[in-house]
Amino acid sequence: xxxxxxxxxxxxxxxxxxxxxxxxxxxxxxxxxxxxxxxxxxxxxxxxxxxxxxxxxxxxxxxxxxxxxxxxxxxxxxxxxxxxxxxxxxxxxxxxxxxxxxxxxxxxxxxxxxxxxxxxxxxxxxxxxxxxxxxxxxxxxxxxxxxxxxxxxxxxxxxxxxxxxxxxxxxxxxxxxxxxxxxxxxxxxxxxxxxxxxxxxxxxxxxxxxxxxxxxxxxxxxxxxxxxxxxx
Amino acid sequence: xxxxxxxxxxxxxxxxxxxxxxxxxxxxxxxxxxxxxxxxxxxxxxxxxxxxxxxxxxxxxxxxxxxxxxxxxxxxxxxxxxxxxxxxxxxxxxxxxxxxxxxxxxxxxxxxxxxxxxxxxxxxxxxxxxxxxxxxxxxxxxxxxxxxxxxxxxxxxxxxxxxxxxxxxxxxxxxxxxxxxxxxxxxxxxxxxxxxxxxxxxxxxxxxxxxxxxxxxxxxxxxxxxxxxxxxxxxxxxxxxxxxxxxxxxxxxxxxxxxxxxxxxxxxxxxxxxxxxxxxxxxxxxxxxxxxxxxxxxxxxxxxxxxxxxxxxxxxxxxxxxxxxxxxxxxxxxxxxxxxxxxxxxxxxxxxxxxxxxxxxxxxxxxxxxxxxxxxxxxxxxxxxxxxxxxxxxxxxxxxxxxxxxxxxxxxxxxxxxxxxxxxxxxxxxxxxxxxxxxxxxxxxxxxxxxxxxxxxxxxxxxxxxxxxxxxxxxxxxxxxxxxxxxxxxxxxxxxxxxxxxxxxxxxxxxxxxxxxxxxxxxxxxxxxxxxxxxxxxxxxxxxxxxxxxxxxxxxxxxxxxxxxxxxxxxxxxxxx
Numbered sequence: 001x002x003x004x005x006x007x008x009x010x011x012x013x014x015x016x017x018x019x020x021x022x023x024x025x026x027x028x029x030x031x032x033x034x035x036x037x038x039x040x041x042x043x044x045x046x047x048x049x050x051x052x053x054x055x056x057x058x059x060x061x062x063x064x065x066x067x068x069x070x071x072x073x074x075x076x077x078x079x080x081x082x083x084x085x086x087x088x089x090x091x092x093x094x095x096x097x098x099x100x101x102x103x104x105x106x107x108x109x110x111x112x113x114x115x116x117x118x119x120x121x122x123x124x125x126x127x128x129x130x131x132x133x134x135x136x137x138x139x140x141x142x143x144x145x146x147x148x149x150x151x152x153x154x155x156x157x158x159x160x161x162x163x164x165x166x167x168x169x170x171x172x173x174x175x176x177x178x179x180x181x182x183x184x185x186x187x188x189x190x191x192x193x194x195x196x197x198x199x200x201x202x203x204x205x206x207x208x209x210x211x212x213x214x215x216x217x218x219x220x221x222x223x224x225x226x227x228x229x230x231x232x
Numbered sequence: 233x234x235x236x237x238x239x240x241x242x243x244x245x246x247x248x249x250x251x252x253x254x255x256x257x258x259x260x261x262x263x264x265x266x267x268x269x270x271x272x273x274x275x276x277x278x279x280x281x282x283x284x285x286x287x288x289x290x291x292x293x294x295x296x297x298x299x300x301x302x303x304x305x306x307x308x309x310x311x312x313x314x315x316x317x318x319x320x321x322x323x324x325x326x327x328x329x330x331x332x333x334x335x336x337x338x339x340x341x342x343x344x345x346x347x348x349x350x351x352x353x354x355x356x357x358x359x360x361x362x363x364x365x366x367x368x369x370x371x372x373x374x375x376x377x378x379x380x381x382x383x384x385x386x387x388x389x390x391x392x393x394x395x396x397x398x399x400x401x402x403x404x405x406x407x408x409x410x411x412x413x414x415x416x417x418x419x420x421x422x423x424x425x426x427x428x429x430x431x432x433x434x435x436x437x438x439x440x441x442x443x444x445x446x447x448x449x450x451x452x453x454x455x456x457x458x459x460x461x462x463x464x465x466x467x468x469x470x471x472x473x474x475x476x477x478x479x480x481x482x483x484x485x486x487x488x489x490x491x492x493x494x495x496x497x498x499x500x501x502x503x504x505x506x507x508x509x510x511x512x513x514x515x516x517x518x519x520x521x522x523x524x525x526x527x528x529x530x531x532x533x534x535x536x537x538x539x540x541x542x543x544x545x546x547x548x549x550x551x552x553x554x555x556x557x558x559x560x561x562x563x564x565x566x567x568x569x570x571x572x573x574x575x576x577x578x579x580x581x582x583x584x585x586x587x588x589x590x591x592x593x594x595x596x597x598x599x600x601x602x603x604x605x606x607x608x609x610x611x612x613x614x615x616x617x618x619x620x621x622x623x624x625x626x627x628x629x630x631x632x633x634x635x636x637x638x639x640x641x642x643x644x645x646x647x648x649x650x651x652x653x654x655x656x657x658x659x660x661x662x663x664x665x666x667x668x669x670x671x672x673x674x675x676x677x678x679x680x681x682x683x684x685x686x687x688x689x690x691x692x693x694x695x696x697x698x699x700x701x702x703x704x705x706x707x708x709x710x711x712x713x714x715x716x717x718x719x720x721x722x723x724x725x726x727x728x729x730x731x732x733x734x735x736x737x738x739x740x741x742x743x744x745x746x747x748x749x750x751x752x753x754x755x756x757x758x759x760x761x762x763x764x765x766x767x768x769x770x771x772x773x774x775x776x777x778x779x780x781x782x783x784x785x786x787x788x789x790x791x792x793x794x795x796x797x798x799x800x801x802x803x804x805x806x807x808x809x
Contacts, residue, residue, distance in 0.1 A: 013727045030565070042681030046724030046733040054445040056481045056561060058374060059274040075564060096416060098732040116382035117334025117581065126288075127331040127344030135336060142336050142368070144272055180334065193319065213560075 002026055003078060005036050007048065008088040009098050018095070021045075023084055029079035036085065037073055037099075050099035057211055060147035063090055064099050070149040070209040090152040092161055106148050109164050113172040113190055118183025134179040141174040141219050145213040149208035150216050156199045163199040164191065166206040166216045173219040176226060188227055197223050234242045234411075234420045234661045239265040240648040242410055242425040244397045244452055247275035248373075248633035249612025249640075250431035251380035256641025258387045261648065266389060267412055267423065269396040269447060269735075271636075276433055276445045277633065280373025281557065282486030283348060283365025285627035286323035286519040286635070290344040292364040296320040298355060298363065301802060303628060306352045306515045307621025307636065307764035308772065309804035310465070310780070310797055315592050315617045317800065319628075319635045324619040326634040327366050335379040337368050341797045348554075349489040351540055352515040352625040352809075361489075361513050365627045370484050370557045376630060395421065396735060397451065398664040400428065400608070402459045404655045405598070407607035411664040415735065418728025420661050420668075429609040430588060430596075431633075436469075437739075438747045439581035439696060443475055443482040452614045454742035456588045459748065461596060461605070462782040462793070464616040465586035466746070466762045467754035470624055471697050473519040475580025477538040479565055483558050483577060485626040488512045490554055492543040494523070495574065498532040507809040514809040517763045520579040524697050533576060540574035547571075562658075579697060583624055585763065586753070587616040589782065589795075594640020600795040602784060607647060607654070611640040618780060621797075622762020671737045676720025680737045681716055684720065687740075687747060695751055700767050704755040711748050718744055745785075752790045753781045774804050 005025050010018035022039045034052055041048045050073070051061040057075040064073055065088040067081050078085070093101035144167065151157050151165035172191055176184045191197040197220060206216040239367035241257045243250045246268035255265040268275065287294040304311055331337060331345060338346040347363040355362040368375040375556075376505040384391075394415040401408040409425040436451025457463055473494070474483040493512050496502050506522045507514035527537050543551055548571045551559055555570075562568045562575050588610040589597045595604040596615075612633040619632055690710050694703035718741060725733035759773035762767050780795040 011727065011729065013729055030567075032565075041732075042679075046680075047727070049725075049730045049732050053270060053274050053447045054276065054279050056279070056479075057564070058275075058371075058557070059445060061269075061270070061274050077564070082680045100730050109269075111385055114386075116386040117332075119334075123328075123332040126328055127337070127345050130339055132339045132341065132344050134343075135339045138336070139369075142378075143371070145278075145374070175334070177335070178334065 001029055001078070002083070003036065004084050005040060006086040006117070006175060007098070009048070010095050010096050011047065020215055027078050029077070031078050032074050033076050033078060033085060033087065034062060034073040036078060037087070049097040058145060058147035063147040063149040065090060069173050070153045072147060072149070072211045074083065075211050090148055092152050092158055098232055103148065106151060106167070106211040107190065109168040110146060110171055112164065113168050113187050114183055115171045115175065117175065117178070118186065119180055120182070128180050130179055138174050138177040139212050141170045143214050144170050144174070147211060149209040149211055153209035155203055155205065160195065160199065162195045164196050166200070168214055168218060169197055169215060169220050169223055184226070189200065191223060192227055197227065234422050236422045236424060237265065238424045238653070239263045240425065241422050241427045241429070241644050242267060242423045243429045243431060243712040244410060245275070245433060245612070246270065246272035246391065246429035247431060247433055247612060247788070248277035248380060248630065249428045249637035250429065251384055252634050252637030253429050253431060253611060253641030253644065254389050255380065255383055255387060256638055257645045258389050260645040262388070263540065264389060265392060265423065266384070267392045267395045267397055267410065267414070269394060270627060271393050271532055272391060273377055275377060276448060278374045278377040279445065279482065280376070280630055281370040281482065281484035282350060282489060283367035283372050283627050284327060284376070284630035285350065285353060285364045285625070286327040286366055286631065287320065287364060288324060288345060288347065288366065290340055291347050293355065294362055294364055296324065298357060298362065299323065299353070301357050302353050303619065303625055304647065304802045305358070305625055305807060306625040308623055308807055309763060309778065310618065310621030312618050313800040313802065314798045315619045315797065318592055319631055322635040323631045326631070326638065330376060330379055333379050333383050335368065335375050337366055348486060349486065349513060349800050350626045351485045351513045352510070354510070354629070358688060361510065363717045365486070365489065367486065370486050370555045373630065396740065397455070400455050400459050401657055401660055402605065402608065403657050405605055407605060408654045408656055411661045412511070413668065415730050419733055420665060422656070422661050424653060424656055426651045426653055427607040427609065427644045429594070429611060429644060430614055431610070431612045431637065432614045434584045434613040435743060438687060438691050439744045440477060440692040441478070441480040441578065442581035443472055443480050444581065449739035450742050450746045452610070453587050454745045456596070457745060457785055461588060461598065462784045463586060463749050464589035465618060465781050466749045466783055467757050467781060468585035468622045468762055469581065469750065470516055470583040470585060470763045471520040472516055472582035473523055473579055474541050474577040476561065476565060477578050479578035480580040481561055481565065481570035482580065482582070483541060483561070487541060487543060487555055487558060489551055491546050492541055494519070495540045495542050496526050497533050498531065498742055502526055502531070510809040514624055515625060518809065521765060523579055538576045538578040541577045542574040543570045544572060544574065569618050581696065583629060584613055585616065585620040585622065585624055587614045590615045590617055592617060592639065593643040594636055595643060600793055607651060608643055609640045622764060668734060671721065671723060671734055672726050674720065674722055676722045678717045678721045680721050680740050683717055684740050684743070687714055687743060691747055695754060698767055699754055701755065704751050707751050708755070711744065711751065715744050749783045749790070753783050753792065756792050757781065
């Protein structure tokens, strides 16, 4: 099938303003949007820049705004979108070039919630024990691939770029509800700050945006509840 | 202007091996930098699915000696047994270490790490499948990569993200650093170091159908070759039996570990005919060959070049709970629900057993006498210790990156304590600069994408699961043409900022070099062993070929030397499953 790919482009070496470029591409209905972007890059315009690596929704490189929704380009098929596909960089991050955005601020917020197991007790010789139920408690939030689709779909983040954002809260949740972790209080202190979890207005964009099917709003609600009741 | 950085240790690649090594070096010095062309959690370790093998014995009796035997037999007796022994012992410690760092393994009812069956892993030296693969659903690699990155954050390791290493500074057998291109602004950076570790991963992108990420173009391996380091056992490239038809996306062996079976067009479970004991859990080289045979003999689905992976008898609960990601892949990319329908699969280029030769301390070696290069290390898929020999067992790549990432890091830490910074070579960044300039200013008419497509198609056809002298010779001719045309590629993007046009051209150069070594090594090995199957020499020939290949490229010409295999506990016998 033939589709028109409309891509928001910007090369700071050449352009003063972003502009829309259109490409006609012949694709199979089961092709990914990534295949269409690669077709453009490889056969029509080699200057197009975008990130990609694993091409099956695990590495988290190619989150972008596709037909108005945050998606991974490798995880949405052309046939789901119809004959006109618009592609833009994620909102709220500085654009480096075309679809490539600066992720440094995003990762700084991830680091801010201390995303590592905090437990100074000497470990046993074998594994620490954890029941299947305790393990299930935080299973959903271990799926996060840090693609930033959730954070950049969040109106609270658009309104204030300093908001810590859903991705960081999801990753805090992953540790706060891990029975082996002892760092909940430190993380909750970060999340309780002015630009922390209370900025979430439960708009649910993040849930829709997550390519891993994480129930992001639920995770945020659980973190809020933990703050209110300290009921870990 | 080239920026110069100085670090005691520079680690190239931020997958499992690189991060594990970084953590080890960070114990003794904060002057360690990880340089990667991707963001750390984008590395390909993250796509490993099924599990990491370690004889914990949590669910049934198991011993590292059994793991060692399976690995040696799986390797078709080409693995060095001293290295395998060390790996299978250390695997246990490494898994516990990950757990202590917070890796969310699945659990048994009594709270231990859960384990599942995997291809080629058996109890009591081949009797029956054993539960050895420690897992976190079917995203074990994702959890390993995240856990290691989290520890690097905790220990404040320095990262240079999206820095593409283009050259290794090596003079008088002493490593002095690397040169890297910063993608964000197109500037070259020189990393002056006492020691360098390459953990740059594999090069499956030389094949058309592959499970490998776009980034797996063998950069480090090709750079080592260009700098005079030999490459070991490059003729052995693993095809994983179950890639999604046409796309090559991996469907984990865990699917068969949980009870999935392969079927042909008649619905027959054909592995019963080929491997009566292990059936669908035979090693990958064997199953991939059986699948090709079924397809050649007309028993592919609808007579086409794929077969079915049938999970329908496992039930929704097992499929969705234990294999959620691959279920999602089948639904997303094929519109198939594996609960109700079989998944179309074909063998997919998956793993390079060969690579940069190292000893068990991760030190890169220069020759058949194991002479180390001072300050140069390699670990993970880019390296060849050799623990996988002619065919790697499932789960053992994760074991390899952790064990040898750790051991290499430990040796580096020791080395940098006693070593000084060797002076930088004159015009250290000159060759990398010239290579970029040449590509950016070339006025030829060839397209990188077209050359790459030809390479991938031809390698798939002539140097994959089945090989012949005729096919390999034809491939060598094709490669000479492609290399000639590569000199005349023309880039459209001449800019500095995030120039992935330039990056893809550089990567194609690496792939062409590595395809050539693969074919030259495969042509010379006139026997069949593990993943290297010669239709004109279908038998294993221990009398002449129980040895490792070392391929050197000197002034553009290849020279092949050979190195004996270390055999300790297990004498080579015929491999039956």
